[in-house]
Amino acid sequence: MKTANWGPYSLDGKSAIVTGGAMGIGFAIASRLVEAGANVLIANFNAAAAEAAVQRLGGDPKRVAWMQADVAAHETGAAMVARAVEAFGGLDLLVNNAGIYPIAPALEMTPEFFDRVIAVNLRGPVFAAQAAARRMIEQGRGGRIINIASVDGIHPSMVGLAAYDASKGGVVMFTKNLALELAPHGILVNAIAAGGVDTEGTRKMQGTAGADPATAAATAAAASIGIPLGRMANPDEIATVAVFLASPAANYMTGEVVVVDGGMLIG
Numbered sequence: 001m002k003t004a005n006w007g008p009y010s011l012d013g014k015s016a017i018v019t020g021g022a023m024g025i026g027f028a029i030a031s032r033l034v035e036a037g038a039n040v041l042i043a044n045f046n047a048a049a050a051e052a053a054v055q056r057l058g059g060d061p062k063r064v065a066w067m068q069a070d071v072a073a074h075e076t077g078a079a080m081v082a083r084a085v086e087a088f089g090g091l092d093l094l095v096n097n098a099g100i101y102p103i104a105p106a107l108e109m110t111p112e113f114f115d116r117v118i119a120v121n122l123r124g125p126v127f128a129a130q131a132a133a134r135r136m137i138e139q140g141r142g143g144r145i146i147n148i149a150s151v152d153g154i155h156p157s158m159v160g161l162a163a164y165d166a167s168k169g170g171v172v173m174f175t176k177n178l179a180l181e182l183a184p185h186g187i188l189v190n191a192i193a194a195g196g197v198d199t200e201g202t203r204k205m206q207g208t209a210g211a212d213p214a215t216a217a218a219t220a221a222a223a224s225i226g227i228p229l230g231r232m233a234n235p236d237e238i239a240t241v242a243v244f245l246a247s248p249a250a251n252y253m254t255g256e257v258v259v260v261d262g263g264m265l266i267g
């Protein structure tokens, strides 16, 4: 993929990891990072999807790589960092994107359900960030960590997402505290609180949540009620904000939670 002149948004030569980068928001972020000049490792639970994503991004092993990973396992953080260093010689950016949003009312959920949501959405990002930051400190050239949170980490959107909301609320506060700790090392830590985004995951969720699954348009229309901009985001509308936060254009931002929700929280 040819790199454009991205000016203050250029990521030329930077090395990045995107968890859950095989589809949805993660794939959109991986695509824009590559376009802005970064080399990207896609670490994804579904290996076949990760390999296919790397092919869609041009397949050049100097620019894109993949590995099978379950972010819920705490050792995955160090394994992802090692793979990125092996592929690209270092690490400048971690995007903690992989996440799940299964639905269960708080009165009915099991401890196993709760633990899995927390393990993937909160514990995973925490230990991936720890491993990434250790490497970045060793390299001595700063770095960036971007956590994909959710408006649900700030304000609940629906019954059934109590575990999810707890996990994303945790991501929001982890982002802020880690930013404080890593600031002296020049490592900037920010989060994106996304609103409704039309992805493979949300289409599946809307289908199982009782909304009319007949067409993607119908589910998207149902989900966009209460969004002042009148529609869900497309994944690229989250990805361009991630590029901004990864770039020199955001050199003075850390500990921030950027809400990208089409106005949902003010609606």
Ligand SMILES: NC(=O)c1ccc[n+]([C@@H]2O[C@H](COP(=O)([O-])OP(=O)(O)OC[C@H]3O[C@@H](n4cnc5c(N)ncnc54)[C@H](O)[C@@H]3O)[C@@H](O)[C@H]2O)c1
Pocket (backbone or CB within 6 Å): 019, 020, 021, 022, 023, 024, 025, 026, 043, 044, 045, 046, 049, 069, 070, 071, 072, 097, 098, 099, 100, 101, 120, 148, 149, 150, 151, 193, 194, 195, 196, 197, 198, 199, 200, 201, 202
């Ligand atoms: N789509 C939305 O409306 C929305 C809104 C706010 C926040 N988010 C957050 O954005 C992130 C991405 O959401 P999406 O809608 O693109 O999801 P998606 O389900 O469309 O894609 C998720 C990707 O992550 C991978 N993945 C899932 N569990 C994993 C694990 N344990 N380890 C590694 N990879 C794993 C999947 O294989 C898939 O490639 C999530 O953290 C989600 O909570 C999404």
